[in-house]
Amino acid sequence: MGAALKKPSGGSDSDAAPFLADAGRELVDAGLSTRSAELVARLYGTEYVEILLIAACLLVTALFVLAEMALVSSNRRRLAKMAESGDKGAAKALALLADPSRFLSTVQVGMTFRGIIAAIYGGPPLARKIEPLLGASRWDFLSEHSQVVSEGLVSFLIGTLTIIFAEIVPKRLALVRSEAMAAALARPMAFVAALSSPLV
Numbered sequence: 001m002g003a004a005l006k007k008p009s010g011g012s013d014s015d016a017a018p019f020l021a022d023a024g025r026e027l028v029d030a031g032l033s034t035r036s037a038e039l040v041a042r043l044y045g046t047e048y049v050e051i052l053l054i055a056a057c058l059l060v061t062a063l064f065v066l067a068e069m070a071l072v073s074s075n076r077r078r079l080a081k082m083a084e085s086g087d088k089g090a091a092k093a094l095a096l097l098a099d100p101s102r103f104l105s106t107v108q109v110g111m112t113f114r115g116i117i118a119a120i121y122g123g124p125p126l127a128r129k130i131e132p133l134l135g136a137s138r139w140d141f142l143s144e145h146s147q148v149v150s151e152g153l154v155s156f157l158i159g160t161l162t163i164i165f166a167e168i169v170p171k172r173l174a175l176v177r178s179e180a181m182a183a184a185l186a187r188p189m190a191f192v193a194a195l196s197s198p199l200v
Contacts, residue, residue: 050125054158057118061111061166067189068107069174070181071096078179089183092190106193127154
């Protein structure tokens with residue numbers, strides 16, 4: 001596709017316009033439709049990349065928490081009956097429960113990698129975008145400590161969203177429909193467990 005897309009550092013939205021046009025033309029030359037190329041170029045050049053990355057990390061965390069809680073709280077007899085009736089997901093859930101240490105280790109590995117990715121590529125870029133706004137504040141404390149405050153705000157926001165949408169909500173769903181959730185997520189979790197087997 002030619003040279004890798006690189007957004008010009010600094011500058012205003014008007015400065016970014018030539019970059020978006022050039023990036024869009026490059027993507028069209030690579031075979032992408034004009035409309036799709038324009039969308040990708042605009043996403044690449046804005047803060048939406050960081051927001052989407054954080055949202056993806058929250059979703060991955062929620063799935064791991066949901067799978068873990070559903071398997072741990074599910075009734076094995078009910079899962080066995082579901083497996084006998086032909087539910088392959090229930091059969092896989094029973095297989096995971098037969099080796100809980102491996103499954104729980106896989107969950108921890110996945111959540112750790114998610115945390116690393118969010119910490120490196122999600123929070124700091126958003127904090128750097130908030131920092132100039134705080135630096136221009138009329139409040140001396142905010143303007144003098146804009147970097148620390150922006151990092152603290154982003155960390156607090158991500159932490160709050162994680163607690164609500166990646167901890168509380170998935171756990172409540174898992175407790176309400178334990179066996180159904182365990183059967184639905186067992187096969188994807190087994191696949192992840194197989195991929196992470198060298199680490200656990």
